[in-house]
Amino acid sequence: MEKFNRNTPYNKLPLLPPNTNFETTKILRKTIDASRALAQLNGMLTNLPNPTLFLDTIHLQEAKASSEIENIITTNDDLYKSLVADKKFDNPATKEVISYKEALWNGLQEIERRPFISTNLCIQIVQSIKKNTAEIRTTPGTALKNAKGETIYTPPSDETAIREKMANLETFINGKDSIDPLIKMALMHYQFEAIHPFSDGNGRTGRILLLLYLKLEKLLDTPAIYLSEYIIKNKVDYYTKLRDVTENNDWETWILYMLEMVEFTANKGLQRLKDVTNLMEEMATEIKEKLPKVYTKELVEILFRLPYTKRQFLIEAKLGTPKTVGNYLMDLEEAGFLISEKVGKEKLYLNHRLMLILEKK
Ligand SMILES: Nc1ncnc2c1ncn2[C@@H]1O[C@H](COP(=O)(O)OP(=O)(O)O)[C@@H](O)[C@H]1O
Numbered sequence: 001m002e003k004f005n006r007n008t009p010y011n012k013l014p015l016l017p018p019n020t021n022f023e024t025t026k027i028l029r030k031t032i033d034a035s036r037a038l039a040q041l042n043g044m045l046t047n048l049p050n051p052t053l054f055l056d057t058i059h060l061q062e063a064k065a066s067s068e069i070e071n072i073i074t075t076n077d078d079l080y081k082s083l084v085a086d087k088k089f090d091n092p093a094t095k096e097v098i099s100y101k102e103a104l105w106n107g108l109q110e111i112e113r114r115p116f117i118s119t120n121l122c123i124q125i126v127q128s129i130k131k132n133t134a135e136i137r138t139t140p141g142t143a144l145k146n147a148k149g150e151t152i153y154t155p156p157s158d159e160t161a162i163r164e165k166m167a168n169l170e171t172f173i174n175g176k177d178s179i180d181p182l183i184k185m186a187l188m189h190y191q192f193e194a195i196h197p198f199s200d201g202n203g204r205t206g207r208i209l210l211l212l213y214l215k216l217e218k219l220l221d222t223p224a225i226y227l228s229e230y231i232i233k234n235k236v237d238y239y240t241k242l243r244d245v246t247e248n249n250d251w252e253t254w255i256l257y258m259l260e261m262v263e264f265t266a267n268k269g270l271q272r273l274k275d276v277t278n279l280m281e282e283m284a285t286e287i288k289e290k291l292p293k294v295y296t297k298e299l300v301e302i303l304f305r306l307p308y309t310k311r312q313f314l315i316e317a318k319l320g321t322p323k324t325v326g327n328y329l330m331d332l333e334e335a336g337f338l339i340s341e342k343v344g345k346e347k348l349y350l351n352h353r354l355m356l357i358l359e360k361k
């Protein structure tokens with residue numbers, strides 16, 4: 001392998017698949033663990049009466065954490081409020097997190113229409129995250145720096161070279177081979193980040209691709225996993241292990257990291273789903289008991305779609321006239337199920353018990 005120099009564009013970045021044995025016993029064992037955890041999560045999701053009910057919330061958590069990895073920081077409260085309220089919030093970080101969620105959603109729709117991950121799809125994703133017209137880098141000068149401002153990695157430069165590497169990545173991702181998809185997912189994430197095709201947004205686009213890939217490979221029927229939860233907790237390792245592939249050809253440690261990410265977040269997601277569905281049943285029973293006239297299954301579902309709700313959501317679900325559903329919400333608050341807050345001209349109602357589960361680390 002060519003000696004790596006962190007200050008010059010790494011146009012020698014090897015193409016995929018790597019020219020080393022990455023199917024070691026350790027990796028294959030870990031692949032089994034990660035696949036099992038993922039299958040359990042998938043089973044739980046498939047058995048839910050309404051599998052897409054929690055999707056928005058899970059995607060928002062993913063968007064928030066993935067953005068936070070890039071130091072774009074918002075709070076759950078601000079995020080969910082901005083999403084539900086008519087009032088326009090102007091916190092730029094929150095806006096960017098919401099754009100991320102939309103980019104993820106659009107990407108998933110696109111994969112449904114056309115099950116293929118392409119360079120153009122990546123461009124579409126980065127443009128919708130950044131709300132601009134970003135393209136593949138054409139000018140030199142992109143470098144990854146550490147907190148001290150020292151360059152740690154300089155990605156390949158020259159548009160043609162970048163497009164060639166992206167074309168190889170595209171062929172690798174969509175091609176048929178005998179490599180386990182979870183291992184492929186690890187390989188492709190490194191490669192995408194090492195190519196670093198855009199001047200910004202590469203980390204986030206690369207992490208959106210992970211979810212799209214799980215969908216493409218049909219490993220999750222509902223793409224409801226919060227992978228960045230692991231990365232944000234193990235951020236230093238994320239950076240050092242990416243570097244170790246480049247500098248020491250250490251694929252094994254990187255792949256194990258990515259497999260642990262899948263296993264950890266699948267287990268964690270499963271537990272959280274259990275907590276949320278238990279809470280939902282509990283609240284349904286309590287509401288039925290205390291407020292039998294207010295209770296409907298549909299109403300309880302609305303209270304769990306996002307942590308905040310408002311009158312308009314109940315009207316749209318045809319649960320009653322504006323006056324009736326307004327009374328429902330007031331009754332629910334009086335009985336302690338919701339907490340209201342005035343935001344702009346409207347009142348938002350927080351399902352605080354749900355928020356507590358989402359905030360639990
Ligand atoms: N040494 C490295 N080699 C390759 N990619 C890296 C390295 N260190 C970090 N990265 C990737 O670069 C991302 C940051 O790139 P950037 O374009 O700023 O993304 P974003 O705008 O989404 O913040 C990180 O999230 C990580 O995925």
Ligand SMILES: [Mg+2]
Pocket residue numbers: 070200201202
């Ligand atoms: Mg950035």
